[in-house]
Amino acid sequence: MSCDQTYPGIVDDVVKLIESVRPHRRVFQVTAPGAVVVQSNWVHWPCLFPQHGPGRKHERAILLEDWQRVLVEEHPAAFLRGLFHSDGCRVRNWATRVVAGHQKRYDYPRWQFVNASTDIRELCCWALDLVDVAWRQSTTRTISVSTRAGVARLDELIGQKS
Template sequence: MYDMRTRRRVLALIEEGRSLNSVSKETGVSRAAMRAWQARVEPLSRATPCPRCLIEPELPSSPAAYAYLLGLYLGDGCITHHCRGVYFLRVTCADAWPGLIDACAEAMQILRPDNRVFRVQRQGCQNVTCYSKHWPCLFPQHGPGKKHAREISLEPWQQEIVDAHPWEFVQGLIHSDGCRVTNRTTRMVQGERKRYEYPRYFFTNVSDDIRGLYTDTLDKLGITWTHCTRHGNPYNISVARKASVALMDAHVGPKH
């Protein structure tokens, strides 16, 4: 048995990004106990109800945050069963983009406000994680195996949210599996080779379904896009037209 002071100290160390192994060595608390404490995040007496588990299911209270987190989940997220019907949602974010990490953690916290959001440091990245019994309800795309090896489609209620908040959805996808780059090329003009630079957005995902969700949303937003095949793989979607890049810059922008 451990007192509450020990529990608070242990959870604070984990929240700082420490591994369970290092915290266990420092405090003497077993890793099994720490995992159990992390999972106890939804006391029935005060947990925010899951909007999808009501007798008459509702949309999440913050559909914009949901659309953004849905994009992140489809790109770099996964849901894993923990124990006793508890799951954890994990989104892996590169250390190079601290603003993205904050935005991901904020979206998780908005959707499950009574649950703690953890940032676990790994080499070159952080796993933003939150435990809940209801992640499979909120993200029914969860299933066995890798996302690109199974069908991925949105439920009607999810599509309703994406249609209402398309830019947040696109931003989540770009923040996970996309980037804004500067293309450099040369061209002969009146016998003289000149150098040109122009911005471009890329989105890369092995799943045909997820790429389709991205391009369908771009179509609705009036964004011109093209397939960019590399090494024989049509996994890249490019947005390079000046007007389309300007719209992406206004609503998505580079990672930060």
């Protein structure tokens, strides 16, 4: 798995996760420009991730197996954490409004998830629905969580990238 080297906490999380699945196998970290590739060789990885395959993920179906859907339903926060920590960000958004004849600027936090795959975006929205977080599709490839309650809930469930 390729990880952004800016987030060593995420790299550590990926290493720990792989070690928990395969506790007696070696996990390798290979550095590349701007990235850390975390890998562990095992012939059965495709059994755990049948969505993996040749070609670009946004050009092929990404569907969860029944057993995977059950796991996400039981642990939606962990699923969302993986999605947002890989293809999402928490940003400060702003808007202006005229109040009593004066232009006023409002700043507020927002979570955004961006992915070219319709299937992956739909899985993200499904998981957000499971945890009662309001979302909207703000652009073709972007899912936004902008309400104060929704942002607070995601902050609680998935935490900041580190």
